Amino acid sequence: MINSDLQALITTLEMATLTTIILLIIGTPLAWYLAKMTSRFKVIIEAVVALPLVLPPTVLGFYLLIAFSPEHLPGKLWQQATGQQLAFSFSAIVIGSVLYSLPFVVQPLQKAFEQLGDTLLEAGALLGAGPIDRFFSIVLPLTKASFITAASLGFAHTVGEFGVILMIGGNIPGETRVLSIALFDHVEAFDYARAHLLSICLLLGSMVLLAAIYWLNLPKINKAKGLSSQANRKEGNPDD
Amino acid sequence: MINSDLQALITTLEMATLTTIILLIIGTPLAWYLAKMTSRFKVIIEAVVALPLVLPPTVLGFYLLIAFSPEHLPGKLWQQATGQQLAFSFSAIVIGSVLYSLPFVVQPLQKAFEQLGDTLLEAGALLGAGPIDRFFSIVLPLTKASFITAASLGFAHTVGEFGVILMIGGNIPGETRVLSIALFDHVEAFDYARAHLLSICLLLGSMVLLAAIYWLNLPKINKAKGLSSQANRKEGNPDD
Amino acid sequence: MTDTLLNKTPQLDLNITISYQQFDLAIVLPIPLKGITGVFGHSASGKSTLLRAISGLETPLKGDITLAGKSLVNTEKNIYLKPENRQVGLVFQNSRLFPHLTVLGNLEYAVKRCKNRQLSFDKVVELTELTPLLSHQVRELSGGQQQRVALARAILAEPKLLLLDEPLSALDQHSKTKLLKMMLNIQKQLDLPMLYVSHSLDELQQVCDTLLVLEKGEVLNFGNIHQVIHQLNNYGDNAIIHQQTSLDLPIKTFDNGHGLTALALNAQQDIFLLSDKAFEQQNQLRCFILASDISITLTEPVSSSIVNHLFGVIKQIDNQENNVLLTVHCGSQDFFVTISAFSQQKLSLTIRQQVYLQFKAGAVRTFIH
Amino acid sequence: MTDTLLNKTPQLDLNITISYQQFDLAIVLPIPLKGITGVFGHSASGKSTLLRAISGLETPLKGDITLAGKSLVNTEKNIYLKPENRQVGLVFQNSRLFPHLTVLGNLEYAVKRCKNRQLSFDKVVELTELTPLLSHQVRELSGGQQQRVALARAILAEPKLLLLDEPLSALDQHSKTKLLKMMLNIQKQLDLPMLYVSHSLDELQQVCDTLLVLEKGEVLNFGNIHQVIHQLNNYGDNAIIHQQTSLDLPIKTFDNGHGLTALALNAQQDIFLLSDKAFEQQNQLRCFILASDISITLTEPVSSSIVNHLFGVIKQIDNQENNVLLTVHCGSQDFFVTISAFSQQKLSLTIRQQVYLQFKAGAVRTFIH
Amino acid sequence: SQAKEINVNESNSDDNSKPLRIAVAANFSPVLKVLLTDFRNKTGINSQIISGASGAMFLQIKHGAPYDIFLSADRLRPTQLEQAGYAIKNSRKTYAIGQLAFYSSSKSLHSTEQLSIAQLSNSLLNNPPKRFAIANPDIAPYGKAAKEALSHLGLWQSYKTRLIKGINIGQTFTQIRTKAVTNGLVAYSQLVLNNLPGLLIPSSYHQPIEQQLIIIRTSKRQEAAQQFSDFLLSAQSQATIVSYGYAKINRTNG
């Protein structure tokens, strides 16, 4: 039975990793577009992106379930395209997570892009760097910290997600049964010992993971001279 | 019965507003401290702050319930201090929400503070502005956008929260019964018409609120000359 | 030897207007893409705005810009070439180095995106004296060091046109001289035209062929640098420059045996200045003589340390408060001399009078020495 | 008239070391808090680092700094006064304006936090010519405009000590002159001591009483500005300045009737320069004469436009390549003259020889005119 | 609706490669786990437990959840599913009848087992606790029963405002178990399962808490599902179920 928790862990990692990748792929251009957009529609798009936050996950799950069911258009289209039912599949929980976690990725990135300003991008352009090149050579390294924040918020939120996944995934072992549901089941089944154990593993595991991520991010800190730095750390040539 | 939804709405707004205020009060110094901290412990504190993200809300609720019960230390202390039981009180759901939403406030602020750099703070200090003064006269206006993001993420996440509040709040009308729970109840009780209605109200209301917030934030956008701006908007003297 | 080759050097054709609340730039001008063109003018006269427009950063612009026959912008035809496709380099007034890269990283950024690679990386780094700084973070650099990195970075990108916005303002005399020399060399080596904004006419006089003077967003003057400077001499009481004679003369003898170099002013007359190693490689020397450094005598002076004595005729006399600006014609060259009104009266100078100009070898200034 | 008052002006006592990977600053120096002290030196010689240290921004510092008897830092005693409590102002090399405020907002930022308020806001705004820019966003400003705002902002904070890091580098000659005058006035009005970093010795000569010359993080020279400049004249072949005679003389007659002002060099000898309205309000005038602007004659010259003729004795002869630097003693004042080696031979000048110095009225330079 | 038609032609053939998916109301899943070992030994059929809230599973089945058999915590949802055509005809069966119990985590009421129901109602009437936990009567069958029981005892009016309403009976049990609230009505089976003392509420105080099952129409393992249904209703299984705190099923109302 510990085996089943392991299976849930694997499913969870697969789901969260895939979700995070998709979130970054979708969220980055969206955040960029929002950061640079000047139209009045901007606020509306921003509000729509933030909406999943407001609905209780179970309710969001309820509506997604309706949408994903083969009787309704999105579910029907998916079934026609892939030959598979969307609801209660691994794809469904990934799509649900993406929608649910989108604001956590888009908003930090958008703010980072806005704060970056144009001066360095102008400098890059005049050295011959096109938009994509500028993004990878200037924007990405300078907003690395925000990307890590966005990715870790998105990942963690997906791991901890429960209501949406339960509703549209259906708790099917090996496919849509993730750790958060397993943990919930243990509590529901009064199996507190296992619930505690799993919680502690989850906490420690996440803590190690998060610490590792933030660690990666550490060298960028405190590079500025001045007020805040008690002692300037010196490093050879960390960027090479 | 519509009356009960209205009551839930009021409770929700009270809770979310109070939570957001507390989050900003706690989150801002924490984010500042993390942004300026150079110690190796930083990553650990960052990971701890991010932890509520990883635990499924019901499980977090389960542990909070244990902590808040009058039998255990936090709950006992609270009872001694206030004469009131903590679990199943309005205070409990506010505390729970604060813990649950903390990372959504701390992380965007921390990144904003990190990206701000020291140059302008140095300039402020040499004009005689102390740390608090600098915060309000330089940091706050320059990171306004991130504060709005942080506050709206925190607020929205609190409104949409469900698992934690249900567990530690106990669904008491007028005290801990919030909109997300009411909505869930309608779905469970096959009262789909009301569920849909409430969802739509919630969505539209949030959308208007979010749009209004982002609108407030709009004038700061696109002030930089250059690459991204198609046309520079000119304004008289918006800062006075 | 085709027609077009004979016809004209390629040009940067400007026909633009930019409007801000309190400032309008309106420039219609063909700038020959040859050598270095100086851009001079008071603060806020529109120099940076012009460079930003050419490089494609100033978007609310109307009109058209054509670079060597290629249209960069044409708002009528709705052409707008993106900055990154213009092959125009710009050294910003504030250096704009990439803070996430080291000095080396900043330079490599340019090299990686450079299409020609005719320049030697090591050579440029050596000339800008950046070798010991390569591994430094840019935030550790002093103001002058930052400017040197920005300059080296722009040069290493080897653009088709290089725009320089006060690139040497934070540097001391010694570094300025060195870098100006380098820029001249690179200009010739790559045949890379440059637009050079500076508040120092001395710098411009030494390196520019053409000078553009802006005032309140409009062209005040444009043309051959010597002519423009001479015209600015007569700009009136609110002198915007130190009045001076600007010269570009062939070197006749590098060293006359006494440490003086002789420049051929005309068939009869020479100008002497102190020799410098750097002159050896040159045929031509650019120099200027401040109007206040030249004095007038009526008789040829003797037993004086002053080595330059030129015979000329007063062509024009302009009274400027307590000063008098004389234009003296020597051979084919006009010289500008300011003397006190007192001296003018004492010597009772009049137009068409014959006088001797005298000035010291040291008064013949070359910035690059 | 107490002992301490008589004894000495307040001082800024520096005894600091700062170590970076490739750079060490080590300065032990008492700087009198009187007038303006110039800080001069090559790029990367540590000028900005020094100012940052004094203002409290350079934290990895060892040693102690005392400002008018008050300890700002003392690493031994573990004293570290925060920047905001030092009442030290700093105009940064890059302006560092607050981008979220307008020009007015930036200025008000300083005024609100100022404790004294002796200066008139309107006056400072007018002198820095910022009146039409008050409502502008700072990102709309030109480089020079930004510098003016930064300067006005720092002045309006009315600190106890003002540090200026190349505050005028992006400005044209006209604005520079105006602002230097303003700084002098404010210095006197508030009795506000300043440290002024610049690459332009001309600027420094005009406004500074004391000069500090840095080289590679160490004090190369420090003292009375005229003395230091004269010592730098003899610095060797790698001249770091234009050799010159630096003077500060009483005005004898404002206008001799011919548009010339006479300065009393000593009881017998005067120096003449072109009159300027601005001289009227002054008793004393600071000026310099470039060594290359003075020429030597053996006989008193006649019928020349040159108005200044001084009789003196050659005190020292230094050969510098093709140049010769002469130190000529006239009355009590040393004058520095560079002539070509050629001329020296021609005139066969030797030590203790009596000669006439001649230079034009226009060669007596005051930056502020 | 259209859902009935989907996969209908494949519905008869068992696909043995997949385990039998049993969707079960969370409160019954511990008992089910015990029974399943027996089931596998007897039939060799592999099965999977998917436990959850009946309400959610009801919705999921309506939207095509790939379950074979649904063990609900109530009677309402299976009935509705049957009416809407999601169940195999006549597959709806009552497999267990829940019992309500009074449960207190406080020491004073620790020996509730010895307490008579009359004594309890007296003490509850005279000393109403500040908070009292039951499952939500609007959505949970045990909640509905609890409401009926409280009404029966004449406590409903005074208790209405003190109730902590759990989303389901599991949450109510957790809330008392963690001592966040002292008293409440839980499922008797929960107490038996966790070896805790409590006082059984007579089943006459409330409508029976019938827990029913249905076999899902779209199931590809209808045979195995039927086998499982039969197994669950067998006398031996029923005895086990009753031993875990459920009431005996009166077979007259099939």
Ligand SMILES: Nc1ncnc2c1ncn2[C@@H]1O[C@H](COP(=O)(O)OP(=O)(O)OP(=O)(O)O)[C@@H](O)[C@H]1O
């Ligand atoms: N985006 C803008 N919005 C409004 N005004 C602007 C903007 N950009 C420039 N200006 C105005 O245009 C004028 C010219 O600016 P510009 O930067 O071209 O001057 P400049 O000649 O480079 O001066 P400096 O030598 O001081 O750098 C200034 O008055 C400036 O305020």
Ligand SMILES: Nc1ncnc2c1ncn2[C@@H]1O[C@H](COP(=O)(O)OP(=O)(O)OP(=O)(O)O)[C@@H](O)[C@H]1O
């Ligand atoms: N934080 C730092 N880390 C490492 N080196 C530094 C740091 N700050 C300054 N330096 C070095 O100290 C030296 C002096 O710098 P500083 O900025 O004081 O020069 P400066 O005299 O102001 O020069 P400039 O006239 O070019 O502005 C430079 O070589 C610089 O690279």
Ligand SMILES: [Mg+2]
């Ligand atoms: Mg400019």
Ligand SMILES: [Mg+2]
């Ligand atoms: Mg500096």
